[in-house]
Structures are given as C-alpha cells and as structure tokens.
Amino acid sequence: MKRIMIGFAAVIAGLGVGGAGAWGVSRYFPHHAGGEKAPAGNEPSEFVPTGEILAPLVFADGRLFGYVTFECQLEVTEGTGEDVGARLPLLLNAVNMRTYRAPLASGPDGLVPSLGAFRRVVMEAAAEVYGKDVVRSVAVTRAAPA
Numbered sequence: 001m002k003r004i005m006i007g008f009a010a011v012i013a014g015l016g017v018g019g020a021g022a023w024g025v026s027r028y029f030p031h032h033a034g035g036e037k038a039p040a041g042n043e044p045s046e047f048v049p050t051g052e053i054l055a056p057l058v059f060a061d062g063r064l065f066g067y068v069t070f071e072c073q074l075e076v077t078e079g080t081g082e083d084v085g086a087r088l089p090l091l092l093n094a095v096n097m098r099t100y101r102a103p104l105a106s107g108p109d110g111l112v113p114s115l116g117a118f119r120r121v122v123m124e125a126a127a128e129v130y131g132k133d134v135v136r137s138v139a140v141t142r143a144a145p146a
Contacts, residue, residue, distance in 0.1 A: 044078040045136060048085050050122075053092060054146060055099040057113060065105045067146040068113045072122055075136040087129060094125035115140050 050072040057065040074091075076084050098121045106114040119138045126135035 045075050046078045046081045047073040047075055047139070048081045048088070049073055050088065050092070053095060055095070055104060055113075055118065055121075057105040058100060058103050059105050060103040068104070069142075069144050069146045070113070070118055070140055071142040073139040073141055074122075074126065075139065076134060077136070080134065084130060084134065090129045091122075091125055094128050095122055098125055113143050115143060118143075 053070045053072065055068055055070060057068050059065060074084060099118075102117055102121050104114050104117050104121075106112050106117075119140060122138045123135065126138070
C-alpha cells in the first residue's frame with residue numbers, strides 16, 4: 001500500500017511540475033509554444049538603397065562644421081521594397097528637414113560623423129513617411145566628407 005501511495009504522489013507531482021512548465025512556456029515564450037505567430041524579426045526581409053544623402057555636420061552647439069555624404073540601406077519586410085522605393089523622395093526630404101538640427105559632428109575636431117545619430121535621424125524620418133513599423137532598421141553603408 002505504501003508503494004502505491006508513493007507512486008501516486010510521484011505522478012501527481014509530475015503532472016504539477018509539467019503543467020507549471022507548460023504554462024510558463026505558453027506565457028513567456030508563446031512563439032515556442034505554437035500559440036502565436038513568430039515575432040516579426042523572423043520574416044524575410046529585403047534592403048532598399050537610399051542613394052547618396054548629403055547632410056550637414058553640425059556640432060551640439062549648432063555650429064556648422066561641413067558636409068558629409070551618407071549611403072544607407074533600409075531593411076523592410078520582403079515584398080514592400082517597391083512601395084518604399086516609390087516614396088523615397090519623401091524620406092529624403094524628411095531626412096533633410098532633420099539633419100540640420102541633429103548634432104552629427106563627433107570627435108574632438110568634428111571630422112567624424114556620428115553614425116548612430118544619423119541612423120536615428122533616418123529611422124525617425126522613415127516612421128514619419130512610411131509608418132511606425134515599415135522600416136525595421138537602417139544600415140549605413142558609406143559615410144564620406146563632402
């Protein structure tokens with residue numbers, strides 16, 4: 001009788017631990033449990049080139065140091081690249097309207113453009129032109145003084 005009770009208690013404890021584990025996975029990792037769609041980062045993507053972007057190198061105090069040219073690639077969900085490319089002039093306008101206010105000059109002499117600041121400017125402009133989640137990220141592929 002004692003062995004039957006120990007076996008029964010082990011089965012009940014196993015069911016409790018297994019159920020708690022399943023609940024935890026479904027609650028905190030739903031994409032692993034099969035209950036929800038995988039996160040958006042797993043969808044295929046494509047890159048849309050922006051071409052050359054001319055931006056002013058401005059210090060934090062507002063002084064103009066010079067100009068720099070950037071080339072970027074916009075990461076978008078596969079299939080939306082043509083729509084993003086069609087409205088690229090609006091994005092370039094929005095970038096131009098922001099760059100003179102963003103301190104892009106970094107380093108002690110201001111010769112080095114701040115790629116992080118430029119990436120933020122492009123992402124803000126993309127959110128304004130295309131909507132919040134259309135452009136996933138911006139890859140700055142080239143920066144050179146103009």
